[in-house]
Amino acid sequence: MTVAIGGSPVIRVRGLTKRYGDVQAVAGVDFDVAGGEIFGLLGPNGAGKTTTVEILEGLRPADGGEVSVLGVDVTRDADALKPRIGISLQTAALYPKLTVTEVIDLFRSFYATSRPTAELIADLDLGERKNAQTKVLSGGQRQRLAVALALVNDPELVFLDEPTTGLDPAARRSLWDLVLGLKAAGRTVLLTTHYMEEAEVLCDRLAIMDHGKILEMGTVDELVMKRFHERAVRFDRLPELTTAELEALPAVASVKADGGEMLLYTSDVGPTIGALLALTERRGLEPQNLAIRRATLEDVFLDLTGRALRD
Amino acid sequence: MNALVALTIANIKSYVRDRAALFWTLAFPLIFIFMFGFIFQGGGGGGLTLGWVDHDASPESAELHRAFTALRSNELVELPEAEARAQMQDGEVDAVIVVPDGYGEAITAGTAGSATAPASITVITDPSRSDLAGSVYQAVGAVLGIVNLGGRPPLVVPDPQTIQTENLNFISYFVPSMLGLSVMQVGIFAAIPLVADREKLILKRLAATPLRRWQLVGSNVLMRLLIAMVQAVIIVAVGVVFFGVEVTGSIAAVAAFVILGAMAFLALGYVVASFAATEDAANGMTSVIQFPMMFLSGTFFPIDSMPDVLQGVARVIPLTYLSDALRQVMVSGAAFAPLWVCAAVLLGWLVVCFAIAAVKFRWQ
Numbered sequence: 001m002t003v004a005i006g007g008s009p010v011i012r013v014r015g016l017t018k019r020y021g022d023v024q025a026v027a028g029v030d031f032d033v034a035g036g037e038i039f040g041l042l043g044p045n046g047a048g049k050t051t052t053v054e055i056l057e058g059l060r061p062a063d064g065g066e067v068s069v070l071g072v073d074v075t076r077d078a079d080a081l082k083p084r085i086g087i088s089l090q091t092a093a094l095y096p097k098l099t100v101t102e103v104i105d106l107f108r109s110f111y112a113t114s115r116p117t118a119e120l121i122a123d124l125d126l127g128e129r130k131n132a133q134t135k136v137l138s139g140g141q142r143q144r145l146a147v148a149l150a151l152v153n154d155p156e157l158v159f160l161d162e163p164t165t166g167l168d169p170a171a172r173r174s175l176w177d178l179v180l181g182l183k184a185a186g187r188t189v190l191l192t193t194h195y196m197e198e199a200e201v202l203c204d205r206l207a208i209m210d211h212g213k214i215l216e217m218g219t220v221d222e223l224v225m226k227r228f229h230e231r232a233v234r235f236d237r238l239p240e241l242t243t244a245e246l247e248a249l250p251a252v253a254s255v256k257a258d259g260g261e262m263l264l265y266t267s268d269v270g271p272t273i274g275a276l277l278a279l280t281e282r283r284g285l286e287p288q289n290l291a292i293r294r295a296t297l298e299d300v301f302l303d304l305t306g307r308a309l310r311d
Numbered sequence: 312m313n314a315l316v317a318l319t320i321a322n323i324k325s326y327v328r329d330r331a332a333l334f335w336t337l338a339f340p341l342i343f344i345f346m347f348g349f350i351f352q353g354g355g356g357g358g359l360t361l362g363w364v365d366h367d368a369s370p371e372s373a374e375l376h377r378a379f380t381a382l383r384s385n386e387l388v389e390l391p392e393a394e395a396r397a398q399m400q401d402g403e404v405d406a407v408i409v410v411p412d413g414y415g416e417a418i419t420a421g422t423a424g425s426a427t428a429p430a431s432i433t434v435i436t437d438p439s440r441s442d443l444a445g446s447v448y449q450a451v452g453a454v455l456g457i458v459n460l461g462g463r464p465p466l467v468v469p470d471p472q473t474i475q476t477e478n479l480n481f482i483s484y485f486v487p488s489m490l491g492l493s494v495m496q497v498g499i500f501a502a503i504p505l506v507a508d509r510e511k512l513i514l515k516r517l518a519a520t521p522l523r524r525w526q527l528v529g530s531n532v533l534m535r536l537l538i539a540m541v542q543a544v545i546i547v548a549v550g551v552v553f554f555g556v557e558v559t560g561s562i563a564a565v566a567a568f569v570i571l572g573a574m575a576f577l578a579l580g581y582v583v584a585s586f587a588a589t590e591d592a593a594n595g596m597t598s599v600i601q602f603p604m605m606f607l608s609g610t611f612f613p614i615d616s617m618p619d620v621l622q623g624v625a626r627v628i629p630l631t632y633l634s635d636a637l638r639q640v641m642v643s644g645a646a647f648a649p650l651w652v653c654a655a656v657l658l659g660w661l662v663v664c665f666a667i668a669a670v671k672f673r674w675q
């Protein structure tokens with residue numbers, strides 16, 4: 001899915017850099033986010049996602065580059081931005097001795113206009129805990145409250161730094177619905193994540209980051225197709241078959257042995273499978289768990305960073 | 312709702328829900344007051360030692376002398392006036408009674424019905440020793456009642472005078488000192504929750520909202536001033552109710568110094584918050600500031616009896632001036648420094664510390 005970028009983008013980043021001592025946390029980053037888009041930053045630990053996001057939020061100064069958010073030059077006038085954006089930090093920062101309702105009400109008092117507390121509590125499914133002090137909330141509940149606080153002012157642009165880390169699968173899915181709901185309401189969302197599935201479900205476009213750089217950017221399909229035109233034929237590894245034998249099969253572009261799994265990347269699935277089955281039959285072998293799948297973001301990520309996405 | 316008010320309320324809720332902190336800020340000075348109050352309360356009950364200055368030396372004045380001696384077990388020490396005042400300053404006598412020249416004649420004229428005005432005797436007391444002043448007036452009242460028998464206009468009236476003595480009744484000295492101490496704590500301990508909020512990234516989160524920094528600082532100041540005032544009311548009330556401390560000065564002046572002092576120590580607290588990276592560090596730094604202040608401000612040890620170096624320190628630290636000012640305005644204590652100097656020193660600390668904090672404080 002490609003999002004047409006009409007008019008000026010909601011976020012425009014050019015040549016962004018930030019250094020901490022010896023660590024080049026952000027090393028020249030360029031990207032645009034269009035209005036109404038969900039844009040994802042995907043990357044391993046220490047990639048520079050949080051640093052980038054917090055510079056856009058006006059919470060950290062950049063060393064160099066241009067950052068314009070909602071038409072505001074963040075380096076000059078972050079204050080003009082604050083009423084219009086909503087943020088949740090990677091680690092939820094909450095007054096420990098206030099209740100969920102009290103914290104939301106407090107944050108509402110900071111904004112000229114705000115959404116009703118009851119609505120936010122219902123949206124983030126915090127009803128059962130609304131009178132609990134935040135210090136006794138579970139990790140996932142804290143995370144949800146942090147997201148509720150990001151939405152207090154009904155912002156045009158929402159920054160969510162790893163919003164679903166620590167959530168159980170049901171809570172994660174309900175948060176995804178919430179984010180998709182924001183998009184449906186015409187809001188723009190910039191989020192960071194470690195979860196490939198999350199990026200696939202939510203992000204219109206995403207950037208894969210590592211070592212402070214964007215390695216690749218586009219829609220999920222674009223990213224996958226750019227690297228892997230092929231489909232992958234996988235089966236449980238058969239030690240009797242050599243890589244050379246497999247590479248000789250028709251239409252096979254490359255062969256990867258990944259743990260107990262064999263992967264044949266092929267540009268034409270039919271002939272490859274036919275030949276594979278003929279080969280195994282001849283050798284008196286039977287491929288187990290044979291499957292055809294599209295290359296995924298996980299494959300892209302592995303290929304780009306040499307690391308698995310999940311920690 | 313206004314952000315400043317909402318944040319102040321939130322701060323107060325957080326504070327009140329922290330039972331341990333609440334207990335220590337409110338109970339600590341009270342424990343001290345009760346402890347020292349009961350230890351040093353003894354010593355009353357006996358008769359008064361009165362300085363007796365007789366400028367008249369008439370039979371009538373001798374009669375008055377007898378009347379005083381007869382009453383309870385008062386001891387009268389006959390002294391020249393200057394000597395009597397000096398001894399009262401030093402606490403040797405509790406009060407001084409001066410019989411003026413012409414007292415006898417006035418009484419005679421009065422008894423004959425030809426007096427134009429009643430004779431007066433001067434009664435000098437120390438207003439800060441309210442218990443003693445009360446006893447003296449009881450004695451004087453009893454004696455003059457005897458002298459003024461009959462339905463006629465009184466022959467003799469007391470002419471009250473006061474002088475400040477060096478020895479305040481101990482508890483009267485101690486209560487304002489404790490008030491100063493607790494105001495100091497309310498102020499410098501403001502650093503700790505602030506550093507904790509920074510460590511928890513709460514300040515960073517707030518920085519991403521339209522909340523202004525002055526609102527954040529303002530809410531912290533408001534809340535702390537409120538605590539200081541509540542504490543002041545409790546301490547003064549305990550002093551008055553349980554230990555008979557008499558507030559001789561104006562309540563407004565006491566409140567003004569409580570506020571000024573709290574602001575100066577708050578600013579000092581913000582300096583601590585500017586340099587302490589963690590809550591533990593803030594705790595340590597606060598103690599390092601608190602204990603010398605406590606012991607060098609003249610609360611527990613008189614400043615005059617300290618070694619020169621420590622006297623130098625005592626002359627600089629704000630608590631010396633806050634406690635001194637509170638003693639002066641609450642119980643007419645002897646001045647270590649004039650009130651305007653106390654106010655100026657506190658204001659100086661306030662301005663300097665606030666300036667340092669404004670430059671150095673980090674929000675994340």
Ligand SMILES: Nc1ncnc2c1ncn2[C@@H]1O[C@H](COP(=O)(O)OP(=O)(O)OP(=O)(O)O)[C@@H](O)[C@H]1O
Pocket residue numbers: 020023024025043044045046047048049050051052090
């Ligand atoms: N305040 C800081 N001081 C020093 N180094 C920092 C600071 N913030 C970030 N860094 C360093 O910059 C690099 C990028 O960090 P950043 O938090 O942006 O990564 P991230 O992509 O968000 O990682 P994660 O997925 O673990 O959250 C890291 O090496 C980190 O150690």
Ligand SMILES: [Mg+2]
Pocket residue numbers: 049050051090161
């Ligand atoms: Mg991060």
